[in-house]
Amino acid sequence: MSNTIPVTVLTGFLGSGKTTLLNRILSEEHGLRIAVIENEFGEIGIDQDLVINADEEIFEMNNGCICCTVRGDLIRILNELAERKDKFDRVILETTGMADPGPVAQTFFVDPSINELYELDGIITLVDAKHVSMHLDDGTNEVMSQVGFADRIILNKADLVTTDQMFDLKKRLQDMNKIAGFYSATMADAPIAELLDIGGFNLQRAMDMKPNFLEPEYPFEWGGIWQLPAGQYHFKMANGPDPDMTFLMTDVNKTSETTVLDLAETIFIEFSKTGEPINHKQILNLTNQCYQLQLEGQDMYEFYLEVKTPKDIAVFAQHTPEEFELALLSQDDTEYFPVAEHYFNAEHEHNDVVSSVSIELQGVFDGDIINAWLGIFLQEKGADIYRMKGVLGIHDESHRIVYQGVHMLLGAQQGKPWGDEAPTNKMVFIGKNLDEDYIRGSLERCLYK
Secondary structure: OOOOEEEEEEEEOOOOOHHHHHHHHHHOOOOOOEEEEEOOHHHHOOOHHHEOOOOOOEEEEOOOOEEEEOOOOHHHHHHHHHOOHHHOOEEEEEOOOOOOOHHHHHHHHHOHHHHHHEEEEEEEEEEEOOOHHHHHHOOOHHHHHHHHHOOEEEEEOHHHOOHHHHHHHHHHHHHHOOOOEEEEOOOOOOOHHHHOOOOOOOHHHHHHHOOOOOOOOEOOOEEEEEEEOOEEEEEEEEOOOOOEEEEEEEEEOOOOOOOHHHHHHHHHHHHOOOOEEEOOOOEOOOOOOEEEEEOOOOOEEEEEEEEOOOEEEEEEEOOOHHHHOOEEEEOOOOEEOOOEEEEOOEOOOOOOOEEEEEEEEEOOEOHHHHHHHHHHHHHHHHHHEEEEEEEEOEOOOOEEEEEEEEOOEEEEEEEEEOOOOOOEEEEEEEEEOOOHHHHHHHHHHOEOO
């Protein structure tokens, strides 16, 4: 087990709610031993009544937190704080609203003394849900970088936008950063404990906690498999975030050990086509037909299904069952539940300068060739690469190689052994002006022949 101290970086543009969240951390009786590093208390108006001795650079709060003001060098303050590491278990470091979090993240990679003492656990970005689109539209660099670097994005001031506006904003940000988790919040009331221990800069730990962390993009958010006897059935659902929903059913070969992920690879092309419109109380066919379920005009909807012989069926949906209260019932209203299901990181399309590219390739890389290409790629594009993460298979290497990069910095370590599993390379690139065809083609040429 690592003895390093986990650090969470808190960032967000001016007015996003960082001050509110930081005040919560400083004042709440959360029972967590946290050291908070603040750029400059004078800039943000922290309630001075919370401070035992505001004249010191490092001082203790009345709820047990340790607080630091970074009036000097970040590395110096981290080393000074480490002398009191028996008093806290983790650090939250808040940046100014106009800061690019990249240099802060790099500090934990390039400085040996910091690298030995601390581990960057993740970057939390707050956005003002009411106003952030304006900054995205005008290409504000600080906002772009804060979104691009994030492991968690808090959509704050949710009470000031409609459900549709929040849905559209989340889709837009997901397209910019496919690895981030999202929370909606009012007055920055996101759960503090769930923003910690996320393993955002410890890729192996992140994948242990969330196996689909680097999963490729699909045009659906959910898939499930039902085992059904012969009979009459109906899908029941309610209104959701959209007036229609793409929906596809297919047979599953019962003699195979087919998984939802296996089926995803076989149906995603059909799913991406324009679906046939189908209305309430119409019949769905058990083919690879893609439908557009019409969900507008009433509160509940039913779509009928006939199963002539016992079989397994799979369903893929544009949105998750929870969003539409999806249920499958027999003629006597007995509910059937999926025997297997999977939540996907769904694909969304926007035209922002910052984007993320997901690549998945079977096989193993030639170690010398992939290292050479990554070196050239970062030399040419490093300034535009916010985050780079991946799990690679290397020829003559029995273990996964886990790597990640920040701008021009790249680090790698040995992960879990492949065992009997066929190596699959999964990579995510987040940055400005990414050319997916070039990246994919280059990586394909790095595979061991």
